[in-house]
Each structure stands twice: as structure tokens, then as C-alpha cells.
Amino acid sequence: MQQQISVVTLGIAEIARSKRFYAAGFGWQPVFENEEVVFYQMNGLMLGTWLQVSLEADMQQTANAPPCAASYGHNVPSEAEVDAVIGRLVKSGGRLLRAADAPPHGGYRGYVADPDEHVWEIAFNPAWPIDAEGRVTFGL
Amino acid sequence: MQQQISVVTLGIAEIARSKRFYAAGFGWQPVFENEEVVFYQMNGLMLGTWLQVSLEADMQQTANAPPCAASYGHNVPSEAEVDAVIGRLVKSGGRLLRAADAPPHGGYRGYVADPDEHVWEIAFNPAWPIDAEGRVTFGL
Numbered sequence: 001m002q003q004q005i006s007v008v009t010l011g012i013a014e015i016a017r018s019k020r021f022y023a024a025g026f027g028w029q030p031v032f033e034n035e036e037v038v039f040y041q042m043n044g045l046m047l048g049t050w051l052q053v054s055l056e057a058d059m060q061q062t063a064n065a066p067p068c069a070a071s072y073g074h075n076v077p078s079e080a081e082v083d084a085v086i087g088r089l090v091k092s093g094g095r096l097l098r099a100a101d102a103p104p105h106g107g108y109r110g111y112v113a114d115p116d117e118h119v120w121e122i123a124f125n126p127a128w129p130i131d132a133e134g135r136v137t138f139g140l
Numbered sequence: 141m142q143q144q145i146s147v148v149t150l151g152i153a154e155i156a157r158s159k160r161f162y163a164a165g166f167g168w169q170p171v172f173e174n175e176e177v178v179f180y181q182m183n184g185l186m187l188g189t190w191l192q193v194s195l196e197a198d199m200q201q202t203a204n205a206p207p208c209a210a211s212y213g214h215n216v217p218s219e220a221e222v223d224a225v226i227g228r229l230v231k232s233g234g235r236l237l238r239a240a241d242a243p244p245h246g247g248y249r250g251y252v253a254d255p256d257e258h259v260w261e262i263a264f265n266p267a268w269p270i271d272a273e274g275r276v277t278f279g280l
Contacts, residue, residue, distance in 0.1 A: 011209025044275030068208030069151025
């Protein structure tokens with residue numbers, strides 16, 4: 001059994017508003033887009049941003065409004081880069097939830113909600129190596 | 141800017157109940173665990189299952205109850221394996237949301253909620269290659 005997540009799919013209200021956050025904020029390029037979904041090729045998985053009505057129809061489940069009890073982490077190589085990414089995300093339609101500071105377990109992190117209230121943690125975690133292709137390995 | 145998700149963190153109510161779903165259901169081995177969090181090493185990122193109260197304190201945000209407008213996909217190499225994984229997840233505390241069938245865009249997929257109502261899509265998608273290390277690439 002592969003320990004593998006193939007795709008993270010976030011329900012969104014509007015393509016353009018969401019794409020501004022991910023493309024202008026994070027600087028990520030879509031690999032595919034149409035009128036209801038945008039996919040981004042990530043580090044061995046896909047990020048999908050899909051109209052919430054379509055996602056709900058597909059999963060046959062009505063969803064509660066985000067923010068929900070989940071977060072998505074994007075790790076970067078320095079504290080300065082954490083602050084820089086958070087700044088770009090907020091300029092691109094994100095909402096600052098927590099300005100970056102040092103958690104008790106080490107490193108440096110802050111939180112930003114995307115325009116649909118999905119929660120991103122932007123972090124510097126020196127214990128978790130990131131390779132050139134963006135693959136992250138656990139470490140203590 | 142790396143197109144990279146470092147971690148998916150799911151808020152949970154109880155470690156043992158969640159771990160049964162992920163360890164017995166998916167068959168995934170933790171890489172780290174203590175009394176409030178379990179980490180699983182995935183395909184170039186981490187899956188974290190963290191007590192919801194701790195996650196909320198860290199993100200300084202009260203969360204609405206899942207299910208929320210997000211899903212996590214686990215892709216497998218055949219339709220038969222989709223049904224087998226869904227069966228194991230349901231036996232391990234998951235709740236069937238949609239029995240697997242063929243979506244209009246092709247392939248085969250079903251949905252299961254974990255014990256905390258986080259939504260997993262189990263899918264066979266012949267257009268998205270998966271390598272031996274579990275890394276998934278976009279395709280049409």
C-alpha cells in the first residue's frame with residue numbers, strides 16, 4: 001500500500017479570485033484549467049481548486065463552510081522567506097490569521113486563509129529537509 | 141518558488157480512533173507519534189493528524205466542523221483496488237459517502253469520510269501516472 005496522497009482538492013466559489021491567490025500569491029503555474037477547475041502540479045501530487053458546488057455534487061456531501069479543521073503547509077528555506085510569502089499571499093487576496101512567529105517545537109510559521117477560507121501554514125522547519133524537486137522528508 | 145505542499149494537517153478528536161482508520165484502513169505506518177499528533181511520511185509530503193484543539197490554537201482560528209469543502213485523493217492502479225480500499229476504510233471506522241462509480245471525466249472513484257469527517261476520494265485515474273515512489277503526475 002503506497003503512503004500516497006494523489007490530490008488535495010479545495011472547494012472554491014470563483015475561479016479568478018482563487019487563481020489570483022495561488023498564481024500571483026504563491027507564484028504557482030496551473031497545469032490545467034477550465035471553467036470549473038484549476039490543477040497545479042505539486043511535489044508528487046496535484047492541487048485542485050474546484051467549484052464547491054461541483055465538488056459537493058461529486059462527493060455527494062454538503063460541506064460546511066471553511067475554515068475547517070485542516071491546514072495545508074508550504075515550507076520554505078528561511079524565516080525571511082516565510083514573511084515574504086505571507087506578504088505576497090495577503091496582497092493576493094489572502095487573509096492573515098496569524099503573523100509568523102516561533103512555535104514551541106521550533107522553526108517559524110504563520111497562517112493565511114485563502115479567499116475561500118482554506119487555511120495555509122507557511123513555515124520554516126529546519127528539521128524537515130526539502131529536496132530540489134520539492135519533496136519533503138520527516139525529521140526531528 | 142517551489143510548487144510544493146509540505147504537509148496536510150487534519151484536525152482530529154481522538155488519536156486512537158483516527159489511527160485505526162489510517163493505519164488499519166489505509167495500511168499506512170506512522171513515522172512519528174505522541175499524545176497529540178501522528179505523522180505519516182507520504183509521497184514527498186507529510187500527513188499529520190493533530191488534535192483539533194491544538195491545531196486551532198496554532199492557527200489562532202476556530203474551525204467549523206468537517207465535512208468541509210475539501211477532499212483528499214488516494215489513487216490506486218485499478219477499479220478493483222478502489223473497491224478494496226473503500227471496504228477496508230469502512231471496516232476501520234470510515235463512513236461511506238459515495239460507493240465507487242465512473243465519473244463523466246473517466247476513471248472510477250468513491251468517497252469515504254474518516255472518523256473526524258475529513259473526506260477521502262479513492263480513485264482509479266488511468267490518465268495520472270503514479271511512479272514506484274507514489275509520485276503522481278498530471279495527465280489527460
